[in-house]
Amino acid sequence: MAIDTEQDQQGEIARLRAELDAKNAELEALRSRFEAENTDLVHRLDQFRAIFENAASGIAIQNVEGVITAANQTFLGMVGYGRQELLGLPAAAVIHPESAHRTLADAVRQGEAAPLRDERKLVRKDGSSLWVDLTTSVLTEADGTPRGFVCVLHDITARKRTEAATRESEQRLRQLVERLPVLIHAHDAQGNYVFWNRECERVLGYGAAEIIGNPGARALLFPDPDYRRHIEKLHSDASDFAGWEAETAAADGSVKTILWTRISGDSPLPGWAAWETGMDITERKAAENALRASEHEKKLILDTISECVLYQTTDKRILWANRAARALAGGEPKDLRGRRCYAVWHGYKKSCTASPCPVDQALRLGTPVEAEVEGEGGRTWLVKGYPSFAPDGSLAGAIEVATDITGRKRSEEAMRRARDLAENATKMKDEFLANMSHELRSPLNGVLGMLDVLLDTDLDAEQRDCIQTALQAGEGLLAIINDILDFSKLQADKIVLSRRPFRLRHTVRTVCNTFREQSLRKGLDVGYDVDAAVPDTVIGDEGRVRQILFNLVGNAVKFTHQGSVRVRAQILRKGADPRQARLLFTVTDTGIGIPAEQLDTIFDPFVQLNWAKNRKYEGTGLGLGIVKRLVTLMGGIITVESEMGGGTTVHFWVNVELPG
Template sequence: MGSGPADPVRSRVLSRRSLSLLPPSSRLADSLRVHLRAAFGLSTLLGLMLIACVWAGTHFYLRLDREKSLEAAMANSANIARVFEEHVAQSVKEIDKTLLFLRHAWEADRVGFDLSAWTNNAYLLRDLTVQVALIGPDGRLVATNLTRAPERVDLSDRPHFRAHLGPDRDELYISAPVLGRVSGRWTVQLTRRLSNPDGSFGGVIVASLDPYRLSDFFEQIDLGHEGAITLFGTDGVIRARGGIGTDLIGRSIVGKPLFEAFSRETSGSYLGDGTVSAGRRLVSFRRMKDLPLVVTVGLAEQEFLADYLAIRRNFLGAAAIATLLLLLVIGSGIEHEVRLIRARIAQRASEADVADKTQELEATLAHMSQGIVMIDPDERLRVVNRRAREFLRLPAGGGVRLPEAARAQICGLQGRGAAAEFVLDDGTVIEHLATRLPDGATLHTLTDVTARKRHEAILAEARDRAESASRARTAFLATMSHEIRTPLNGVIGMSRLIEDCDDPAERSAHLDTMRHSAEHLLQIIDDILDVSKLEADRMAFEAIPFEVAEIVRASVEIVAPRAREKGIGLSAEMAPNVPPRVVGDPGRLRQILLNLIGNAVKFTESGGVSVTVEGAPVAGAAETFELRISVADTGIGMAESDLCNLFQEFSQLDGSISRRFGGTGLGLAISRKLLEKMGGRVEVASLQGRGSIFTVILPAQIVAAVAPPSPVGPPTPPVDLGPLDILLAEDNPTNTLVATRVLQKLGHRVTAVVDGQAAIDALASARFDVVLMDVMMPRMDGLAATRAIRDGGQTFADVPIVALTANTLDEDRERAFAAGVDGFATKPVSGERLTAAIAAAIARRAAPGTADGAAIRAA
């Protein structure tokens, strides 16, 4: 910055100085020699002082740098030693847990204890464990994970065996490295004493560790070419080593300075000649708590001081060069003047640089998003940036006094060092931080935190919603647990009563109760599945013609017995303007009406329930009709404040209502979601103690012309398949028993197998009329077995197959038909379901064009 305009000035100064040093006469030459001598003496003194300072500074800096390098190396090696200690302690503790676990298993079952079976588990046997062995009380090898029939090797002379022959001290013993007589490898033995039930010595359980794997930790760190990590025993014997000298395992350092050091202290560092390696080394050690082990991390001095040595060479070279230069300039007083001129030029450049930095600082303050205000002790403005003037409407420039309005906003925190907030007239939220400066002035920082506050409010609201949802789900799970346990208790309780019941009539009543409880449990599970399907948007809907009156009549008839039991009325009325047939999903509409009518009957103790069906054309759509089905009751009703939570899935209005009337609280939530998926809605009006009215509003397309009645004729007689040879593939014994008994009562002959491969083998050895194939089985599942049957090219490739499964999702059905099944039946099965599924499968397999499975998959 100073090289432009300052260059002419420098040239002029140097020219005048050069001319003054060239006198034309001898008098001037004598005067010049006097001044030169004086200058030479002063320059020599100054040069010698500078040389002394250079070498003193170099020595001081190098000594300080060496100390810092040594301290850094000590800190680094100590930290690595701490991590290595934790690594070894964790590994030993994990293996000790395994030994304790195996000892517990041995003590629980001494005769049937199978060491190989227990140690096959990857969670029990770690990578660094070479062998797990069991030594009997006589010192001979009993079992090992390396072989199921080990040689009875005598290990009674081994220290890790003899260490447990004394008093019953339940301690972990860690041996020095030994050469295994079974494994043939150097190992470190971790042992635990085995005790007989009477407390006597029962043997030793041994885990043999690979010492080289213990030092794998070295591969994860960089200790240099000459670095090493070592695991010692407190006896001074090397257990494991990584880095240089890995062949030193088993060597003792008793009597060495390092051994003396970690014998006296639990942790520390040692700098001196290497104990097991040549050269000077820094060794940090830590004696492990509760274990007879010591971890050390060693660094070669020439490596961790490499940077220092390089700097030392550079500094010594620089000092030598500086000395030579100073010796050259000592004899010249002109160089002293030149240095002064250069110093003046550097000063000017520095002043110009300071001016530039000041301008940069002012520009930075002007464009900061934060407001900056610096106030002198007498409350005069020293610094005010643009953002602060916008926030506080302060005047531009410094030296003026702080306005009263701004003083009220920012001076309350003056010098406290705490943050506060205030709101501007336009709603902007300002965070204010005041800091007292050493000269008594105060620096105020103003930050616009409006957006942050808004985000915090949004996050708080989201957190509240999440907590509310969590509480609702917890309440729902509690209700589900109660509702599932109630029918399950009925099933279990009735089964126990039947065991002790001899009266046929009473047994029949118990069986009816058990069946009703099981059906209730199945309905609860179906409701939960419906909620899951709706939440995942995987519910399928139909669009077929149906009679509205028939759906309403059937729904009322299903609930009528319950109404008669309670002694309340149940009626249905159709308005004349309702079209006889519309297009929609009759099954889902029936499900919705059953939920609403069933709820109305359940919550009505006196009076009655009425169902009214009305309709009206939709304006602008000639073929679209809006159905309005109202279900009114004279039951307990609801408060208006409760209506907003009525259709929530995981919420119930009152736990006492659930306990009094029963139910999961899912029916209304499912009904509302079904209506929304079909383009409709549900409305509710209620008065507490007076009753409720639920109104279903559903758009439906009117059937243009009345379709001819289906040629159903008289009721279809039951399907008579005759006695069949049926192959049942089912892995669950209970399901096998139920299906076998049901089929045998229908007159069929049943052969049961436990998986898909067994089914294929059975088909290859005998002829069957149909196969009932469970979908989920071990070894080979039902779908894999079906594909193998269809694609195997065998004579039984065209046998009819019916898939049996507890999965009810549409994609499960599609996967089954894609695999090649001819029928699909869901559990729990009944005689009617099995007969219908078998008949449909035989018919589909017999239909033309089914050889390639295309017609089946399309069915």
């Protein structure tokens, strides 16, 4: 029994020892596996540390309070901090104020735990900034409780600079396109307007807000449905076009002609599938239409005139001819165009040599030239050549205008012969009048002389009255003969003015005294006034001055029944020469006056006042005509002022010289 018990005990001990050995072996195996796993874990941790430190991306770890607890070398290089400087700082210390908005920590506190990706602007230790692409994830405990955050950062500063440069470039391009003096608009892929520059607004009157994004924009610009469908079909076509004219409705109701060019494919700005540049050619089209209309009108005008008009090149080839020229040449425009003018008109094989050609001379001299040219059939042509210049100033050709002046030349020849005959007749008349005047004056002077002698004899009253009447009639006849002789000399320009010194005051006094007896009989006051500035002696034709005054004072006395007749003389300096002067005379009366309608003709030859054509005022009508011609001959002017019943004033001046 005891033996069994001992055996049982030994067996239990053996079993226990065996179990203990098994446990030790199992424990050894666990220890070996733990050591292996620990070694692997250390290795992996070393690998993680190496990856963490050497990662191309910046990595930072912060606790739930937002304090940085770890950071790799890349992140330290990004922010410019040393490790010991950075660890323990709040994450906000490296975040730029512009990016200090909602973080993952804020989201976690609000019950959200999804990773957060964002672009943030950081601030370096030195104050400079950089942009990063930030991905933030939550680190949790085994039970899911957040214990921190891991932040992975990629430096995108270069990309942001590129984007900023791109945006700036796009902005500059947009501003440039916006301000170009060219119409520019763009469409998206659906054909909607996405751009409408200022020139479009200025020319068409629609603001960008009215066009961009407006599905009915095309209806505004192209109200005609058929025309609009044509436009839409053109825009739906993928091909580009250039130089397409579109009639476009403006906001003010007018229609503008726009010359469009479409460009698709490479777009200068985002969102542009195709864009078009345009030029407002409304005024140019109107000018072209006006020019065509003007050219048509000019052609009509040139075709209706009787002159032959041709346009030629510098080598005398005809480019254009009007209807008269075509009719003369006997051909249509196509028959003349390109032919040389001398071959058309004269059948020559080379340029005209018989006489100088005005067109040749105009081309050579570059100025208009005209000449008379003898043509076939005894006809005479007035040919005018006008050089034509190109816009750059070079000689382009010449315009030839030919007028048939055969009839005019014959008329001129007939008129020349008639003029010669008239001049000969006038010469004969003047010679006859001069001869007859001399022939009449000689016996008449004898008769007057004998009557003067007879008055000195012993006569009774009746005889003396008869002789005085005969003497007055003879003196009147002599005055008429003298007027006729003077007028004929003036007509023939045979009067020569003398230049002798004379005493003007004496001359004026003599004229006034001549009419003293007649004025006393009528109760008139005839007087004169010579200005003190007038020299005692002047140089000129005293006889003609006396003749002018005699006629004017005589008329004044004749037509004045009461009141006075006054003669006034003044001197006027003519210019810088102190020896040249003008004598201004004024003859004033208080007579019956001259009708206003006859003032313009009072100095014409053989003209008398209508109411004066009676025996009381009869005369030849030559006196004032002679006066005007003498005044003009002496370089002066004569004028008259008169009022019916209020008298007459005559002003005239003549040129004289002053003694040195």
